[in-house]
Amino acid sequence: MKFSIARFWREKQAHYRLKAAKCKSCGRVNYPPSSICRYCGSRDLEEIFLLNEKAKLLTWTIIYSVAEGFEDKRPRIIGLVETIETKARILAPITDVLPEELSEGTILEPVLRRINEDGEAGIIHYAIAYRPVIKPVGRKED
Ligand SMILES: [Zn+2]
Structure with missing residues (x-):
């Protein structure tokens, strides 16, 4: 082919x-x-x-063992999210947040994140991740 x-x-x-x-x-x-x-x-x-749609967090899991070369990224959070309007369910990394800051229903937005780089070919790989729209630091938005 x-x-x-x-x-x-x-x-x-x-x-x-x-x-x-x-x-x-x-x-x-x-x-x-x-x-x-x-x-x-x-x-x-x-x-x-679905890229322009926000999503809410349904459930998540924390992964402490990560592949070699990704040690600086631990722990990783993998979440099951549901897009607000279309109700699509997506399994994706959750980023820019600490595990203890997450709660069920947290509103998230998709972002493109660099996952690795192939030095020789100069190819950078990206993946979709979700991050909280409002960083939860214990304050209430009014
Ligand atoms: Zn159908």
Whole structure:
């Protein structure tokens, strides 16, 4: 198979914009996108992007063991979030916050984060992460 830069780039762009598939039959959003709705089995889906949507934190887990080279990133938090409007459920790293500052329902926004760098090729890899919209430091916003 011929390597296609265009296709690679297109898929990267889709990944960075949080491409999902909304079911026209049951209305639920499939993420990652799928050609068959995992909720009702319909094949009638449309492409949507979730990058401009805030999400709320449903649950999370803390990972203390991290891959070599990522020691400065520990501990990592992986959260299950639900986008506010489309109700899509996304598993993603939670960033810019300490584990003890999180609570169920924390409102988050997606950000693009550098995850590693391939020194020789000069390729920098990014991934979507979520961070709190308001940093929870014990104060109330009015
Ligand atoms: Zn469906």
